[in-house]
Amino acid sequence: MAAATCAGYDHSVWSTAPLRNPWVRLSPMATRRCLDITASLMQFSTACYDRSVRFLTPRAGMKMTGWIALVLAAGAACFLLWAAAQHRSRHAGGPRTGGNARIEPGPPPAVPESDAESFEVWGFDDTRFHVxxxxxxEVSGSRYELSGKTLPSLFRWFQKVIDVRLDPxxxxxxxxxxxxxxSRAPQALRDALADxxxxxxxxxxxxQRLxxxxxxxxxxxxxxxxxxxVRIPDLVVWPADEDQVVRLMQIAAALDACLIPFGGGTNVTDALRCPVDExxxxxxxxxxxxxxxxxxxAENRMACIQAGAVGRHIIEQLAEHGFTMGHEPDSxxxxxxxxxxxxxxxxxxxxxxxxxxxIVLDFTLVTPGGKLARSSVAPRESVGVDARRFILGSEGSFGIITEAVVRLFPLPEVQEYGSVLFPSFEQGVGFMYDLASTSDVPASVRLVDNLQFQFGAALKPESSRLGKLAGKLQKLWVLKVLGFEVDKMVVCTLVFEGDRQEVRRQEATVYRIAQQHGGFEAGPENGRRGYQLTFSIAYIRDFVMNHWVLAESFETSMPWDRVLDLCERVKAxxxxxxxxxxxxxxPFISCRVTQIYPTGVCVYFYMAFYYKGVEAPERVFSEIEKGARAEILAAGGSLSxxxxxxxxxxxxxxxxMSPALLEWNRRAKGAVDPDNLFAAANQGLGRKREEA
Structure with missing residues (x-):
């Protein structure tokens, strides 16, 4: 595993920060020009000096000598430019030999009070949707594009879709x-932790416990x-390092307590809910x-990061040094x-x-039986059973991940957005299928169905008279000139990242294929807005719950030939x-196609219904969602x-899973954690559920 990896690596460095000298940005062509200029100036200076000695008076010779000195200084400057470029080529442009440069960043950024998270609803405490x-x-706060804006169409549009009048x-x-x-925590446990x-x-x-x-x-x-x-943790603890995690496990085992790991608390699988019979x-x-x-x-493009680091902070710290992990979940x-x-x-x-x-190359897992770790990380290995693959997706059943070594990517030179309108969902899926077979797939390609396209339009803020006029003209063009139908058209939003040449090539490929499927380029602003809306619309679920509407998303993946059939079957x-x-x-039920693969796609579904007067509506919602999940499996989709x-x-x-595979998982849990110290009981793993 990894973290011996993090602790055991040689941290001796030539430089603890990237080169900041502006001269190191010279290209090889500029370097050659500096060399040519330097050589020419040296030749000219030598010739001038010879001439001054032979033909000029002493006073004139002194003046000429001064000019020669200036010329030589200019030549020296060019030489320094060349040397700096050579330094860059040795120390930044290619792998070094004989050294292992590492950067040790400072502490993570302090979390300001304005970034306080809500305990009651999704997200930051300063952001709310309200009528x-x-x-x-209206949307409160100032951190998102919709913040501080009025959305005049949203509430009325949603009432129309679910065919219910909502009284604000x-x-x-x-x-x-x-x-x-x-809390059920005994004093002996509290005292042991306080030590x-x-x-x-x-x-x-x-x-906090709730x-x-x-x-x-x-x-x-x-x-x-x-x-x-009815059952929540009895204590919450915040260990600061791996040693404290180890000590915590020892005390919990000795005093017959159990543990449930907690990261950001954003899961949508009941993974943190405590078993009621614990x-x-x-x-x-x-x-x-x-x-x-x-x-x-920086040289080998890796980083070691502690497991409790939050995504937005990881992005900030890596960007300071010119890198990214590239991992951007909605959460x-x-x-x-x-x-x-x-x-x-x-x-x-x-x-x-x-x-x-x-992205993850290795990680350290602290288990009841000890620390799973390895001494180094290589690009690829064949060293027997790879325990890392078994821990991925284990949902806190085997131990606590303390740190990981991850791949890094240079920050992209260019980031651009784009969007394409298609006459129908079928044509949009056809476009994505053809795009997936090329080598020019953008960083993000997301296709929303017609209902979700309308949802995006309903989220547009109040606009000026000029903005309204422009919107009407755009709508007229799309519907009357292009012949798109308002209840069938869909949109695909795009994010391009890479160097300038790469992005231009991706754009050319995308829009060429889109045109073959009847697509119309809808501009970068729609693409940028669509991507950024991901973060603000997450707050809507809790907003509509207060207005008697339950809503949630669920996802799956499937082969290409099942996409259209599966989407229709789930909606039906x-x-x-x-x-x-x-x-x-x-009901409100819509979908969008997100991540694409050569063999298939991921599809998100969004479901909602009005629940006033419905008995146990949360259970009814769960039953309907399970029916949709059963349909997904029957249509050839994945469980998640x-x-x-x-x-x-x-x-x-x-x-x-076959009975033997399920038994394999249960036995693995029993081998790694025989006393069920990690008692979340996710995936049915754990003593209480097995006995039941």
Missing amino acids: NSRGDV TDMRPTKYGQRIPA FLAPDQISDDGE RHGHGHTQEEMYAIKFEAI DRPIISVDTRRMNRVLWID IEFSTLGGWISTHASGMKKNRYGNIED RVHDEHRKRDLPGK HHHGIGKHREDFLSEI
Whole structure:
């Protein structure tokens, strides 16, 4: 595994920071020109000196000597430029020999008070969607593109889609924080933890324990607002390093407590929900104080990062040194590196940088039986069973990931956005299929269906008169001149990254193929807006829940030849399940195609329905979602592309895994963690569930 990797590497360096001298940016052609100029100036200076000695008076000779000195100085300057360029070519342009330069960044950026996260809803505490007195939706805060804006169409459009009139003043009152179970942690356990943890590293505060006892499924969020979560952690701890993690495990084992790792708390699989039949004291282990970039190997393009580092902070620190991991899940503002590994995550720019298994080279896992680690990292190895593959997606069942070595990529020279309108979803999928067979796939390519396209339009802020006129003209052009139909057209948003030549080549390929499928280039602004909306629309789920609407997303992956059929079948199944239960109005069900592969795609579905007057609506929602998941499997889709299993989808495991494979997983859990110290019981792994 890895982290011996991080600790054991040689940190002796030639330089602890990238070269900052502007001269080191000379190209090879500029270097040759400097050499030519230097040689010419030296020849000219020598000739002038000879002439001054032979033919000029002493005074004139002195003047000429001064000019010669200036010329020689200019020649010397050119020589220095050449030397600097040579230094760059030796120390930056190619691999060094005889040294191993490492950068050791400082502490991670301090988290300002303005970045406080909400315990009650998704995201930052300063950002909310709400309805104003005119019945228009407004977005508070200032961090997103929609922040501070009014969205005059959203609330009315959504009512039309679900065929229910929503009264903006009819909001369900929240009961958040009213029913928090008392801590069961005995004093002996508290005292033992206090022996090696500081007071601010241990908490039995009710709201802290509640927040660490759930993720972000709609059932969990419904429970904390309107019902209760009956079993939550008894203590929350924040270890600061690997030694404290080891000590924590020893104490938990000795005092018959159990542990549940916690990263950013953004999962949508019930992975953090505590088993109700767990009688031992439960300790939530929040890893976010283990948040440092330990080193950056600029030459070999690797970094060692502690597992509790949050995505947005990783981006900031690596960018300071000219690098990126390229991993950008929708939850990047809050999720952690350890969480990405534990859930086998994927990011929005996977097409360029890969999924988490492509980016992570090695990692360290602390288990009840000891630390799984290795002494070094190589580009590729064949050294027997690769335990790393078994830990990816293990969802906290085997131990705590403390640090990882990851691949780095130079920051792209160019980042550009784009978008393409297609007459239909079928034509958009055809475009993506042909694009996937080329070598010019952009970093991000996402195709939304017609309903989600309309949703994006409803999220447009209030515009000026001129803006409204421009919008009408654009609509007239698309519908009347191009002949697109308003209830069929779709959009594909694009993010291009790379050097300038590479991006231009990608753009040419994309728009050529798009044209072959009836696509119309819709400009970079729509692409940029579509990508950025990813982060702000995540807040809408909790907003509409207060207005009697339950909503959630789920995802899958499938081969290319199943895409269209699967999407239609899932939508039809949701409508059927909704109709069978005689629920009010109509369901909202839409999809988008995200990550693409040579063999298939990932598809997200978004589902919502009005629940006022419905008994146990969160369970009804879960039943409908399970019906949709069953349809996905029947149509040839996967159980999950990157969200994972947790407890939310474990009932389906027997449909996709053989009995022997399920038994293999159970025995692996028993071998690594025989006393079920890690007791989240995800994927059905753990003593309590096995006995049941």
